[in-house]
Amino acid sequence: MSSYLAQPNPVTARWEGEDHLRDPKFQLDAFRYRTSRLLQSVAMRLKKHSKTLGTFGAWNRCLNHLLTLAESHIETVILAKFIEAVRKCPDQSARAGLKLVCDLYALDRIWKDIGTYRNVDYVAPNKAKAIHKLAEYLSFQVKNVAKELVDAFELPDHVTRAPIAMQDDAYAQYTQVVGF
Incomplete structure (x- = not known):
């Protein structure tokens, strides 16, 4: 070194x-x-x-x-x-x-x-x-490449909780999960 x-x-x-x-x-x-x-x-x-x-x-x-x-x-x-x-x-x-x-x-x-x-x-x-x-x-x-990188770990949507990672109607689903 x-x-x-x-x-x-x-x-x-x-x-x-x-x-x-x-x-x-x-x-x-x-x-x-x-x-x-x-x-x-x-x-x-x-x-x-x-x-x-x-x-x-x-x-x-x-x-x-x-x-x-x-x-x-x-x-x-x-x-x-x-x-x-x-x-x-x-x-x-x-x-x-x-x-x-x-x-x-x-x-x-x-x-x-x-x-x-x-x-x-x-x-x-x-x-x-x-x-x-x-x-x-x-x-x-x-x-x-973000979606492919996240998909490689096979994390379910409910684990990631990020709108970008959700499949359909991501923002509405996300706001429901956090209580809005």
Whole structure:
């Protein structure tokens, strides 16, 4: 993981094309970079605070940072597994839908932590804008596959309770269920 602590590449920090942003390698590298930066930061904080507070006190002092690191690690594992599942999906149509959702997940998470990437010049301002714009576009595109994605889980209408998931006269049925 130490290779991700190297200085960000000033060329790739500016690449903003859709092919690049939807490339699983870029997405996974960004997630790993974030996790490695957090790990480095937590290690320095623990070392600093353990001198005055002891190991238990340092751990407690750094708990929020440790939780952020844990969340970042889990998100990286989720993305890696998601990318692998998309790659292994045998059905072309299903693979396209899964790729869309996977890209949306990755870009949305990168956008939510854009400050982390911007503070170290991992993502240039133009790339940050492109990430946000593409995430919004993909959010809009998900509506085209939303029904198929929900149907894949075979959830009955009464479980989902969302008008978009209901079959007939969805809004009237929904309002009756919630008591209007």
